[in-house]
Structure formats: C-alpha cells, structure tokens
Amino acid sequence: MGIFDRPDDKKDKKPDFSNVKSDSSSTAPSPGMPAPAAASRTYVVKKGDNLSKIAKEIYGDANGWRRIFEANRDQIKDPDLIQPGQNLKIPSA
C-alpha cells in the first residue's frame, strides 16, 4: 500500500444500534399489581359450589378460580375444599 493510499475505514464499520429505543405493553396484568380501588364483593358458598363454578358465574370464565383462591388464601388451604357458608372475597374483574 502506497503512502497516499488510505485504508477503507468504512469497510468493516458495523451499524450503530446504541440509540435504539424499545418498550412493551400487555393486555395481561403484571404480577403483584395492587387491586384497583373499585369496591370488592363477597360470595357465600352454597352446597355444591366449587371455585371454578363460582368464577364462571361471576366472571363468565371458569379460569378465574385462581384469582378467587389467591384472594382467600387466609381461609382456603386447598382450592378443592371449600365449605358451604364460607364468605369468600371476590376480586373485581
């Protein structure tokens, strides 16, 4: 290479991505989000009830049984065992 030859400094130059901005959002809530201030309700368990049935009745979605279970951990040890007469807290949808 002669003294007037200059190396092609663009030859191996990689694109710079250091100024890329990113963000995200979801229709699903984040874990541990505090419950909204809306009034919560309670539900008195009747004979023949189970958490899935209660969730289906209240939320229209049986999968919501887990939210009811989490909100009543202080009185429900086993989600399969609820007793008639139990007063369950129902988180708002």
Added chain:
Amino acid sequence: MFHRSHRLVAALFVLALPLLVGACSKSKDATMQSQENQAMQSSEVKVTSVDLGKSVGADNRVVDKTETFQPNDVIYATILTDGSATNTVLKTVWMFQDGQVVSQSERVIAPNGAAATEFHIEKADGFPAGKYKVVVSLNGSPVQTKEFEVKAT
C-alpha cells in the same frame, strides 16, 4: 333348611343395597370437583402466535401484518399467549444480519386466559437496510423466531 338360609341372605342383601349406593355417591361430588380444579391448575401459558407490523390497535395486536419495513418505521412484534399463570416472562431479542443485538427486553405478566403483549423498537436516525430477526422466549426458552427486512425507500 338350606333354601331358607339362602333366601335370608338374599333378603339381607336387597335391604342393604340402598345403603351401599348412598355411600358411593357422597364422595362423587368431591372427586369430580378435585378433578375439575386439577384440570384448571395445569393451564400453562403457551405462545400461540407472533406477528410483526408497523402499528398496533387498542387490543395490542398489529393492525397490518408485514415483514418489510422502512428505516424510520417503528417495528412492532405482538405475542399472543393462552393459558394462566401468576408469573410468566416474555423476552424479545432483536438481531441484525451481522449478529449484532439490536435490542432486547423482557416483560413479566400474569395472564388469566388469552393475552396480547407487544414489544416495539425504533431508531431516531433510521434502521440500516438489511435483514433482521426477533427471537421470542417464554420463561427462558426460545419459542419462535420471526425474520423481517428493512428496505431503504
């Protein structure tokens, strides 16, 4: 005498039959409840689709799916999931054709049924033309890769 005792046994059995049936049905409801809730508990989260586009609607889904972008576009990836879990980690790693990581980010969600999560990237001075890909991971495991291209106008 043999016939009399035989009849007696048969009569006792007939009288005892209703009691036996009643005892079995009582535990039925509890068993069915247990099985139903057991099915609900195993509803793990799965990625059902990943779509790319230039914008998303209020439902977080891309409006017009595309895999070709211009340098100044905001590039969206919508990840649709199904299932329920209290702690699900979604991660996207965006890469350029030369192996550079363009961007990476993750989001922890607690879905209860179908959900749409969008990730997007933008670059003030425009993305260089070329081929890219985004790798989507669920709880640390790659589940889908989508390739796209940026073309200069």
